[in-house]
Amino acid sequence: MVLAESTTGRRKRAVTELKRGLILDAARTVFERDGLDGASLRGIAAEAGYTPAALYFHFDSKEALYAEVLGQSIAVLQARVDEAVAKATTPQERLHAAALAFFDFYAANPRDLDLGFYLFRGGMRPHGLGRERDRALNEALEAALAPIRDAAMQLGASPEAARLVMADAFAHASGVLLLAHTQRIRMFGTDARLLMERYVDAALAGLASKEGR
Structure with a gap:
């Protein structure tokens, strides 16, 4: 029975x-x-x-549904970043791998990027899904970006500086992806991934110069 x-x-x-x-x-x-x-x-x-x-x-509510859909998307992003970082052997390689894996996921999945930009619906007025849902989703997104922060710290950056490197990588990727998916990047006659790679190389060079002081 x-x-x-x-x-x-x-x-x-x-x-x-x-x-x-x-x-x-x-x-x-x-x-x-x-x-x-x-x-x-x-x-x-x-x-x-x-x-x-x-x-x-x-x-x-539809907000609960949206949070679940976006949470699933971020979980896939996290897996892609983790997979890329696992193949790297040095802090420089891990930072490069994490930043480019983040960029590549959203470059290949523009609908997921659009889902992630839910806070910008309706113009510049901030929207959300509720305090607890927003907090959980922000924490999940930060976890996906954390390998960038961790690698920066391993390269000698302070915790505060490493968080800025992580935030800057996110901001740079978001801007370049927006240009790419709206096709505005054509006006510059360049490639979106090349711009991201240049940013990552510059960030690594900056960390290396500070480490050598």
């Missing part, structure tokens, strides 16, 4: 996970098309083939 209940429980969990996955896939489609502001639970439910009530069983 206990075994039968355990099997039933596993089946229920499998069905729940399947439904949850279908809802998240539908939510991503709607968010990519309509953005956070333009999306609705009713629209996501229709895309998934469920009723709005079925969605409420799994998620209490």
